[in-house]
Each structure stands twice: as structure tokens, then as C-alpha cells.
Amino acid sequence: MPEADWQAQPQCGTVSAVFPEQLQLDAHRDKFEEMKQATKTFLSRKRIPPRERLILALDVPKITEAKKLVRRLGDSVIFYKIGLQLFMTGGYFDLAKWLRARKKQVLVDLKFFDVPETVRLAMKQLKPWHATMVTVHGNDEMLRAAVSEKNGIKILAVTVLTSLDESDMKALGFQTDIKAVVESRAKRALKLGCDGLISSGIEAPALREKFGHKFLIVTPGIRPGSNRPIDDQKRTVDVEEAFNNGADYIVVGRPILNAADQKTAADAIQTRIAALFAK
Secondary structure, eight states: OOHHHHHHSOTTTTHHHHOHHHHHHHHHHHHHHHHHHHHOOOOOOSSOOGGGSEEEEOOOSOHHHHHHHHHHHGGGOOEEEEOHHHHTTSOHHHHHHHHHHTTOEEEEEEEEOSOHHHHHHHHHHHGGGOOSEEEEOOOHHHHHHHHHTOTTOEEEEEOSOTTOOHHHHHHTTOOSOHHHHHHHHHHHHHHTTOOEEEOOTTTHHHHHHHHOSSSEEEEOOBOOSSSOOOSSOOSOBOHHHHHHTTOSEEEEOHHHHTSSSHHHHHHHHHHHHHHHHTO
């Protein structure tokens, strides 16, 4: 009989009548274990400068606007994610080169998903731009192809987008819950040689429990306030929650981009990160 079914059976149905004190002790012990688990943290101990742990999603419509923002933020942000919106401007890789010339770290977030040979060749083409990380969102063969040409670029396998919830996954035809999909994809990606994962902070603790701390977790969907806005990010976490759940980096977009004072907003998040890693 499977373990889950065995645990579901009323194995000790007569215990409460004979040993009520023991049943009470067991209940207290179970509650204590739940409390310990709830307060357990997975704060990263990797040698990453705290100010590099914030990755700003540079989701703006023009290269000129992106550069103005980077100049405005100055040392408040060291690491930038550049994605599909800027890719469609035509100046994507010139921007990557411009960022690297200014000692910025770059996450190329194009979520490579194509036939394996195309993914391999795309990775090969990426080499001259000296990106720090790249996202790949594919099956085992796609991930294996990316790994074969990583050339010093850290490959992050996407698990499940933070804009999806359980109802979305069911609509896509998945017969299991998000946690199981994330863990399955993570296990395969790490076995294939990926350097890390893009994962919601909600699933991150389970990934640390199962697979340890040697790989990177980059967590998007950060909503810094307690009253998190309702938008297309459905599986969100706070700054401290993300890091305590096991993230090495967080990706923040709209909470900084839409702020009245973007530099102040970025500095506020950096202050919170510094406080976490000063402990």
C-alpha cells in the first residue's frame, strides 16, 4: 500500500479511548513541528554582493527610455533583466553591450523555447554579448542543448510562470498541481546541468528542501508592500519572504518602474535586502 494511503487509514482508531494523554501529546508535537516548519528560513549564504541581489526588470518600450532609467538609478541598481519588450525595439543587444560597459549585470530573459538545435545555436550567438544569465523554457532536449553552449553564461530554467495559477494550469491540460510541476521541472533541469531556476517564492522552500542550496533561485513576482496590487502576477511574495524562502535574487519591475520616484523605490528595496543579509 502506498505510504500516503497507509497514513490515511485509521490505524489507531482506539488509542483515544485507551491513551488520551498520549494522543494529546502527539497533537502538541505535531503542532510544534508545523510551527518549526513555518518559521524555517532558507536565506542564501552564497557569496553574492547584496546590492546585486536585486534585478530590475527593464520593461520599457524604448532603448532611449531604458538608458535614461539606468542613468537615473545609478548605483541603486547593478543588475538588469532585459526581455521581449525591448527585444522588439531592434536595439536589444546594443543595450546589453551598453549595460556591460557600465559594469552592470545582465539577465537575458528571452525564454528560449524551440527545437534543440535552434536553442543551441541561439546560445552560441549569445556568447559575444557577455550576458550574466539567460532563461530557457523548454523540455529536457532544449535544456541540454542550451547547456552544451553556455560558455560561462548561467542558464536558468523556467519552472512555472508567476502569472499562472492552478486554474490556468488546468486549462493548459496539466493534471497535477503547480508544486508538483515545479519540482519535476527543477529536478530535470538541475540534473541536465542548468545553473539555476526561475521560481516563484511560493515554491522555493520546497525546492531548497528537496535539492539543496548549490543552485541559484531567481524569484520574480515581487510585490514589496503588504497590500500587494492585483495585476497579472498571481503567485507573488514580499521581498523578505522571497529571500527567506530561498531566493538568491529577486526580479522587481512595476513596483520600481511605476513609482513616483524610481530611485527612492529601488533604494528602499536595497535597504531591506541589506538588512536581511547583515544578520
